[in-house]
Amino acid sequence: MAEQTPGNPGHPEHSEQVPTVVADSVDIVYRVNGTGAGRGTATAALNRILRRKQAEKAAGVRKVHAVRKVSFVAYKGEAIGLIGTNGSGKSTLLKAVAGLLPVENGHIYTDGQPSLLGVNAAMMNDLTGERNVFLGGLAMGMPREQVKERYQDIVDFSGINEKGDFITLPMRTYSSGMAARLRFSIAAAKDHDVLLIDEALATGDRSFQKRSEARIRELRQHAGTVFLVSHNNKSIRDTCERVLWLERGELRMDGPTEEVMKEYEAFTGDKKPAPKKPAPKSAAPKPDAKAAGSPEAKAAGSPEAKAAANPETPAAGNPETPKVPLPS
């Protein structure tokens, strides 16, 4: 697959390719307590505590195999889109690349510390926007002086103060759009080696979206590599020249954006294979009923299909949040 990228426009300056992220047959498995056999009963819970490893299955620990045998190499200067229907393991893979989720098998090698564009978690709604800028910046590992230095840029970029002095109000008073804009602005203020973006572009109004796309292009010039998870086919086309398509945790395609998108759109059925029509405005093309339903339809036939539809596989709906006990 290394051979697939050199021909692409967009990074002519890199004649010799330097890998920044190498994923070597990566498996990621979530374990969920309190499901399956004997779930919820006191004895099952006791079992789980006492016999942790030996009796995972008996004690009702369910394994969700979120990513299976994924291998790829990402190079400096690339912007890579990650696509796939809901629950195909995109976010999980990103978290593993960021080193936030341990892998079950295989290895992920990275150049420097990849950072996930997700500063939300460090912010506190009861504090003012101003304090959150500092807290978020420090949480991402920026030195204090740098946060001070970039504070004004962050506030200006977010546009929070366009309609008055809102940055000194607690964040709980912000509208959801304002809060999202501030979060993106803080996250984007740092220089990253490898930047992982999970659905960040759908926030804010149109003018803010334009600004943030521009900012991502800028980050890409400084960053080695950018990964972008999105359900918005247009923003994938606008920002990425290479796309990885994950389906049920498996890497189905890896190649130049247009080729992969064409197949993907045919798969999701939200468009005719001819890829020239403008992308839909709405962010996420939902996997259509046929695509979601077909595994069961096929499961009767092929043995592969049975394997894919077994209980270890994330149910077609929701493995974006597989930590939540799945109803069985």
Place this chain on the structure above:
Amino acid sequence: MSQVLHTPPPTQAPAGDDLAALAARHGLSVSGARPSLPEYVRQLWARRHFISAFATAKLTAQYSQAKLGQIWQVMNPLLNAAVYYFIFGVLLNTKHNVPDYVPFLVTGVFIWTFTQSSIMAGTRAISGNLGLVRALHFPRAALPISFALQQLQQLLFSMAALIVILLAFGVPVAVSWVLAIPALVLQFTFNAGVSMIVARMGAKTPDIAQLMPFVLRTWMYVSGVMWSIDKITSHDKLPHLVTILLELNPAAVYIDLMRFALIDSFHAASLPPHVWAAATGWALLAGIGGFIYFWKAEETYGRG
């Protein structure tokens, strides 16, 4: 759709050895691997501003919805002391032959609360902040340390209230008050260490958080918060081992040190033997041991 289960994927990933070799050739490192201990300490030091900012932010956020706002930082310990005074000083009128009983009691309560809430916060330091752990990369020890620091800041407000109470009950200002500083430093180190231990346990088994209040309450009753260990042990009815255990109990050691520092009628004779050595030993043992114990599981935090 015809191609739903179409396999194999059209990528020919190079064999595993090639990828590992490629990674090695370009000096890539394994993502999310546990750093070495010195490296971990360095990373943690680099995040010191985050640790303090996070602690202060938590502390401030606590009362931000209240009308009186930050005044509660001082009101809270004062009211707490008032309740204890009402129950033990007025209702029960139990002085246990302790001179300056109210300052004695309030000092004990505040110092104990510092340890207790640090440990309680520690049990939830990882399991209650999974969002943060799963979104950002930082040495995880920053969380329990930050929570312990938050409790220390809280205690400093309590100490301000305590000084008011001491003066109100006629305890004179003395040079020995300076000793409160090393005592607090040692206690903070101890608390942070224990927080890290329970943080790792709580990350793996969140049920610890349910159990901990009972453990802590038992611990409180044997730590001489409301009575003087010295008075009990001097009766000489207890087995020697129990006396030793009561005297070496870290919570009791830190409480007695603070009483010794602040209250003039609490003499050195009431202190257990080798009290500073015990205080330092506990701080080092818990601080270093807890840190290493926590670091050992660094790469597993956030797994749910």
